[in-house]
Amino acid sequence: MAMIRQPENFPETVKEVRRQLALSQEELAHALGVSFATVNRWENGKTIPSKLAQRQFEQFCKQKKIDPASGESSDKSRQDQAE
Amino acid sequence: MAMIRQPENFPETVKEVRRQLALSQEELAHALGVSFATVNRWENGKTIPSKLAQRQFEQFCKQKKIDPASGESSDKSRQDQAE
DNA sequence: CACGCCGCATAGCAGATGTTATATTGTCGG
């Protein structure tokens, strides 16, 4: 029985990932190939991402070396905001 | 009225790719992470794929070394269809 | 032939998404 395992709270996860990368909702949306409204709805719990969107998001996180499951980047390669 | 630029005919492209890989609509759908109905609608021109879906499809083609633009695999690495 | 199975086409409904528009909030400079 495969329980689809959605991160229990997708909204926070998205916000967290976005914050770690210092991206606006619009920028993240563009990076994922979806619209701003979609990311906004995800973060505010208005909708749940499609399989494709979930896949894309996870792939994006991997690519960016971010762990969506945890609340932290967890690795030491922080480039942080050198401004 | 959007002059969105699609591969001139997405329906044929999908059919062609699917045929080259000898996949059923259901199998391709699963490989792409969408439903059978969606692939079926694409092939029959009922709907146009979302950005995400287009992206996934193109990525799938690259991964499978198939050129969606042409009607042929174009390369010699054919896995046969010895059946 | 009758039956079941598979691949495909189609339809309806609910939910997700894209687009556009409007409102709110916070920040910055005057």
Place this chain on the structure above:
DNA sequence: CCGACAATATAACATCTGCTATGCGGCGTG
């Protein structure tokens, strides 16, 4: 304080997608 601006929240409408069910034709088996 006021205005301008960016980022965000929200809404409405059209389209796409997921799911389910149905129908059709082909194919093999009894």
